[in-house]
Amino acid sequence: MENFDFYNPVNILFGKGKIAEINKHISKDAKILMTYGGGSIKKNGVYDQVVDALKGYEIIEFGGIEPNPHFETLMKAVEIVKSEKIDFLLAVGGGSVLDGTKFIAAATYFEGDAWDILAKRAPITKAVELGAVLTLAATGSEMNNGGVVTKAATKEKKAFGNPLLFPKFSVLDPETTYSLPKRQVTNGIVDAYVHVMEQYLTYPVNSPVQDRFAEGILLTLLEEGPKALASDTPDYENRANLMWAATMALNGLIGMGVKSDWATHMIGHELTAFHGIDHAVTLAIVLPGLLTQLKEKRSEKLLQYAERVWNITEGSDEEKKALAIDKTEAFFNQVGIKTRLSEHNVGQDSIDVIASRFEERGFVGMLPDVEVKDVAEILVSRL
Amino acid sequence: MENFDFYNPVNILFGKGKIAEINKHISKDAKILMTYGGGSIKKNGVYDQVVDALKGYEIIEFGGIEPNPHFETLMKAVEIVKSEKIDFLLAVGGGSVLDGTKFIAAATYFEGDAWDILAKRAPITKAVELGAVLTLAATGSEMNNGGVVTKAATKEKKAFGNPLLFPKFSVLDPETTYSLPKRQVTNGIVDAYVHVMEQYLTYPVNSPVQDRFAEGILLTLLEEGPKALASDTPDYENRANLMWAATMALNGLIGMGVKSDWATHMIGHELTAFHGIDHAVTLAIVLPGLLTQLKEKRSEKLLQYAERVWNITEGSDEEKKALAIDKTEAFFNQVGIKTRLSEHNVGQDSIDVIASRFEERGFVGMLPDVEVKDVAEILVSRL
Numbered sequence: 001m002e003n004f005d006f007y008n009p010v011n012i013l014f015g016k017g018k019i020a021e022i023n024k025h026i027s028k029d030a031k032i033l034m035t036y037g038g039g040s041i042k043k044n045g046v047y048d049q050v051v052d053a054l055k056g057y058e059i060i061e062f063g064g065i066e067p068n069p070h071f072e073t074l075m076k077a078v079e080i081v082k083s084e085k086i087d088f089l090l091a092v093g094g095g096s097v098l099d100g101t102k103f104i105a106a107a108t109y110f111e112g113d114a115w116d117i118l119a120k121r122a123p124i125t126k127a128v129e130l131g132a133v134l135t136l137a138a139t140g141s142e143m144n145n146g147g148v149v150t151k152a153a154t155k156e157k158k159a160f161g162n163p164l165l166f167p168k169f170s171v172l173d174p175e176t177t178y179s180l181p182k183r184q185v186t187n188g189i190v191d192a193y194v195h196v197m198e199q200y201l202t203y204p205v206n207s208p209v210q211d212r213f214a215e216g217i218l219l220t221l222l223e224e225g226p227k228a229l230a231s232d233t234p235d236y237e238n239r240a241n242l243m244w245a246a247t248m249a250l251n252g253l254i255g256m257g258v259k260s261d262w263a264t265h266m267i268g269h270e271l272t273a274f275h276g277i278d279h280a281v282t283l284a285i286v287l288p289g290l291l292t293q294l295k296e297k298r299s300e301k302l303l304q305y306a307e308r309v310w311n312i313t314e315g316s317d318e319e320k321k322a323l324a325i326d327k328t329e330a331f332f333n334q335v336g337i338k339t340r341l342s343e344h345n346v347g348q349d350s351i352d353v354i355a356s357r358f359e360e361r362g363f364v365g366m367l368p369d370v371e372v373k374d375v376a377e378i379l380v381s382r383l
Numbered sequence: 384m385e386n387f388d389f390y391n392p393v394n395i396l397f398g399k400g401k402i403a404e405i406n407k408h409i410s411k412d413a414k415i416l417m418t419y420g421g422g423s424i425k426k427n428g429v430y431d432q433v434v435d436a437l438k439g440y441e442i443i444e445f446g447g448i449e450p451n452p453h454f455e456t457l458m459k460a461v462e463i464v465k466s467e468k469i470d471f472l473l474a475v476g477g478g479s480v481l482d483g484t485k486f487i488a489a490a491t492y493f494e495g496d497a498w499d500i501l502a503k504r505a506p507i508t509k510a511v512e513l514g515a516v517l518t519l520a521a522t523g524s525e526m527n528n529g530g531v532v533t534k535a536a537t538k539e540k541k542a543f544g545n546p547l548l549f550p551k552f553s554v555l556d557p558e559t560t561y562s563l564p565k566r567q568v569t570n571g572i573v574d575a576y577v578h579v580m581e582q583y584l585t586y587p588v589n590s591p592v593q594d595r596f597a598e599g600i601l602l603t604l605l606e607e608g609p610k611a612l613a614s615d616t617p618d619y620e621n622r623a624n625l626m627w628a629a630t631m632a633l634n635g636l637i638g639m640g641v642k643s644d645w646a647t648h649m650i651g652h653e654l655t656a657f658h659g660i661d662h663a664v665t666l667a668i669v670l671p672g673l674l675t676q677l678k679e680k681r682s683e684k685l686l687q688y689a690e691r692v693w694n695i696t697e698g699s700d701e702e703k704k705a706l707a708i709d710k711t712e713a714f715f716n717q718v719g720i721k722t723r724l725s726e727h728n729v730g731q732d733s734i735d736v737i738a739s740r741f742e743e744r745g746f747v748g749m750l751p752d753v754e755v756k757d758v759a760e761i762l763v764s765r766l
Contacts, residue, residue, distance in 0.1 A: 001397075001620060001627070008392075008393070009391075014389065015385070015387065016390070033568065208628075209624065209628050210601060213599055219595060237589040244384070246594075257627070
């Protein structure tokens with residue numbers, strides 16, 4: 001196991017009815033900016049629950065944060081935070097609203113061009129306090145300090161993070177996910193699954209606790225994911241387990257002391273930036289290609305994954321690894337995701353553009369085993 | 384899954400050499416009380432590492448915190464904290480030193496008889512800031528806000544806890560455990576194991592993530608525990624995995640949303656209070672008796688435990704459950720613990736005294752399935 005620092009002060013309020021408790025965690029004299037997305041929270045009752053819980057507070061609203069939140073949109077919110085002297089940001093939504101709100105929190109006090117927070121990883125030294133009411137189990141943003149923001153003008157999608165950006169609290173009420181369209185439930189399941197894989201399916205470092213936690217989340221997603229999609233009537237326990245699994249997938253814990261990758265995300269981000277493909281869908285497209293490319297280098301962890309997650313115990317090592325990758329892709333297909341680039345009208349021309357972007361950047365993920373030259377090969381294998 | 388709140392702001396500094404970083408986490412002008420136990424830290428180099436890291440700080444020492452720390456001892460430290468105007472408590476040691484230091488932190492600002500913190504669960508409203516350098520993987524105190532303190536005069540052992548008592552940071556350097564006697568390594572393994580069992584082996588509430596995390600910790604302890612004891616030369620990875628497993632066993636996470644028990648601890652505490660038996664040994668004595676007593680009521684979780692932790696897949700349900708309990712006790716024996724009361728010179732007369740104490744108290748653990756009248760029966764089965 002490698003040395004690590006772990007710190008996660010997010011107060012998780014989990015379960016039905018917990019939105020009512022948010023006023024215990026926000027200073028009584030705070031002026032609140034409530035951020036949200038396309039307005040579904042006004043139809044499913046979540047907005048009303050939040051407003052009820054915040055009676056007596058002064059609240060300003062900022063809706064319209066889009067999926068893959070745009071830098072341009074968020075900077076409008078920053079202006080409101082400054083001009084209205086906002087003390088607290090309350091994000092009500094899924095990962096995009098939460099990520100975007102973290103960026104607003106950081107950009108408000110940033111001196112200079114706030115795009116540098118993303119483009120140059122410029123240091124964040126102060127941030128507006130924030131909290132979250134999660135309505136979609138997927139990104140883990142509710143219990144970490146990072147986010148991803150897209151500049152619409154240049155089609156650049158970039159990550160940022162800082163300990164000042166941990167939500168002070170996050171409400172995880174599984175009932176808020178009942179009204180989600182199936183596509184978003186599917187995306188959440190796959191997003192969480194690949195978050196785990198980025199931290200788990202790399203190289204052994206003798207980390208049995210982290211490995212078993214990761215496998216436990218994967219197995220839960222494999223069991224609970226299809227259940228959520230099989231029925232038109234949401235089941236509380238099922239949604240609760242998906243929600244907790246997704247949060248645990250990316251709150252830092254399973255990545256402690258192990259080798260993380262994130263190459264699948266880096267490549268996926270480009271597919272979203274250029275083609276607007278849903279984030280989770282890009283991960284489901286890229287991951288099988290990346291794992292196939294790394295079948296020899298990551299042999300040990302692939303075999304462990306095959307045995308412990310897929311219960312594959314027969315055949316040669318080569319067969320086991322290939323079957324585990326096939327089953328992974330089949331799971332993505334089973335929950336409704338098309339995992340081939342050609343199914344999303346992406347062709348060789350796009351692959352060339354994306355490959356050249358990585359050539360400029362000079363790296364892919366956090367491990368040296370995925371090289372810049374591999375990006376094109378991985379994407380071609382997914383046509 | 385049941386509703387829950389999860390909050391754990393402890394900054395974990397994990398790995399070799401991490402003691403050197405503690406000065407990043409203590410205010411430069413803090414006056415520090417460094418607490419420790421019998422002085423082994425002065426022989427194994429830990430004391431020197433701490434003092435090196437704290438060059439420039441004003442430090443007062445308070446040694447001599449005993450196993451099952453005494454209220455009487457800790458109140459002496461409280462006097463020093465007050466008279467010397469201490470700003471920061473640094474606990475250097477195992478669970479007893481950490482628990483004791485948390486009590487010092489709470490008792491310093493407590494008005495009235497500080498024993499009420501334990502006896503009456505009197506509210507704690509302010510505490511001295513504290514940090515920890517852990518030297519023994521066992522209790523989980525390094526990443527939770529609770530502790531257990533014993534009043535020597537009356538042989539009462541009681542628990543306390545408060546969010547103000549989370550350590551600000553805890554250093555977990557596996558190398559600090561190299562010089563431990565085997566008895567303490569064994570105790571740590573069994574303590575952590577039973578911590579997990581208290582939260583896991585109760586009733587199903589549809590919590591697959593928590594269950595698999597719990598099972599992952601148990602499996603790790605089963606694998607790594609005997610390895611630690613088989614060799615006279617400590618292995619870094621082995622000690623690292625035991626340390627992280629013990630911390631994860633009682634930092635709150637696996638207990639979220641599930642039904643926890645703690646009856647084994649409650650009964651065990653009395654054996655320690657009256658007979659001075661090591662805490663972990665009392666747990667190893669009581670648990671097999673308690674599980675046997677609850678074989679029918681906790682049937683579902685026992686069968687899950689038998690299958691997933693012990694890989695018991697054949698035989699009738701009754702046979703599976705009995706075998707899982709037998710294997711659990713055999714594991715405790717394997718790591719060197721005597722699990723019968725008669726082996727510790729405890730007889731029927733003591734059982735009578737302990738049983739009458741529970742009759743006065745009116746409850747055992749947190750679940751109604753272990754009744755006051757069961758205590759004597761469980762203990763008699765362990766003679």
